[in-house]
Amino acid sequence: MLEPAQTCPTWDDWLSAISEQIDLAKSVGNSQAHPEDEDIHRLRAAVKYARALLRLAPPSLHTETSKHQLQLQRIARRLSRLREKFVLGETLAGLSSKDEVRVKAPLSDRALKALENAKLRLETIGQFIRSLPPPDEDAHYLRQRIKHFKRRMRRREPKDWRNATITDLHIYRSALIAHLCQVQFLKKNRTDKPKQKYIHYLEALRHHLGDINDLDRLIDFSKQRRYRDLFEQDRSVVKKAAVRQKKLRALLRTLH
Numbered sequence: 437m438l439e440p441a442q443t444c445p446t447w448d449d450w451l452s453a454i455s456e457q458i459d460l461a462k463s464v465g466n467s468q469a470h471p472e473d474e475d476i477h478r479l480r481a482a483v484k485y486a487r488a489l490l491r492l493a494p495p496s497l498h499t500e501t502s503k504h505q506l507q508l509q510r511i512a513r514r515l516s517r518l519r520e521k522f523v524l525g526e527t528l529a530g531l532s533s534k535d536e537v538r539v540k541a542p543l544s545d546r547a548l549k550a551l552e553n554a555k556l557r558l559e560t561i562g563q564f565i566r567s568l569p570p571p572d573e574d575a576h577y578l579r580q581r582i583k584h585f586k587r588r589m590r591r592r593e594p595k596d597w598r599n600a601t602i603t604d605l606h607i608y609r610s611a612l613i614a615h616l617c618q619v620q621f622l623k624k625n626r627t628d629k630p631k632q633k634y635i636h637y638l639e640a641l642r643h644h645l646g647d648i649n650d651l652d653r654l655i656d657f658s659k660q661r662r663y664r665d666l667f668e669q670d671r672s673v674v675k676k677a678a679v680r681q682k683k684l685r686a687l688l689r690t691l692h
Contacts, residue, residue: 444579445625447570450489453621457486458562462555471543471551473522476515479554483512488617492581494573504561511554518547520653527654528666531673531680582618589615597688602652609645616642641691648684651677 445453461482465471487508493501543551589611594600600608616638619630657663658674667673 488614
């Protein structure tokens with residue numbers, strides 16, 4: 437009995453997947469009366485996924501898709517500033533020995549306006565994606581590009597997790613997230629799907645690197661006057677953050 441031939445995603449699959457992520461980003465917060473901080477996180481996650489897929493664009497679409505990749509990047513960066521205090525509060529709560537529970541709160545008027553502006557920009561980008569015809573290039577180009585980004589991720593992997601700078605870890609994490617999104621796309625659109633074990637491995641790396649980044653930002657915020665009151669509640673959190681970072685770096689070594 438012949439085994440089924442391996443398949444790769446089509447250009448229609450690619451365009452559909454990008455549109456799906458844009459639509460997902462536009463829908464955050466619509467199911468509730470008052471959007472929350474977590475909605476900004478969900479929008480940014482969907483935008484990152486869409487950007488990772490746009491990077492797979494063939495030469496015939498490179499000029500146009502590059503422009504929209506940049507627009508998506510700007511949307512994500514603007515919203516990242518609004519998440520700073522939320523992430524700081526969550527990280528503080530996770531390190532503090534005090535029994536304080538963080539209550540989810542509606543977004544501020546400024547954050548709500550930024551969220552709505554982001555959705556308007558996403559609508560324009562979504563219309564552009566839906567108007568694109570399937571490229572003329574062979575669809576096997578998609579697999580070649582995914583392999584290219586996998587090699588890029590591996591080149592950026594730190595050789596020494598204990599002494600790698602936060603900048604080095606951030607650069608590696610960005611490449612890892614792009615590759616992970618592309619692998620998840622493959623999983624949905626191929627018969628010879630990537631192994632779930634490999635996807636779990638990438639997700640674990642992303643999670644641990646994200647935690648290290650959040651802890652580093654907490655340490656940095658502790659030195660800023662505007663956040664002084666937050667750290668007065670429990671002065672031990674900065675030391676705990678440094679200890680936690682070391683443990684996570686050691687854990688990253690065991691994953692490789």
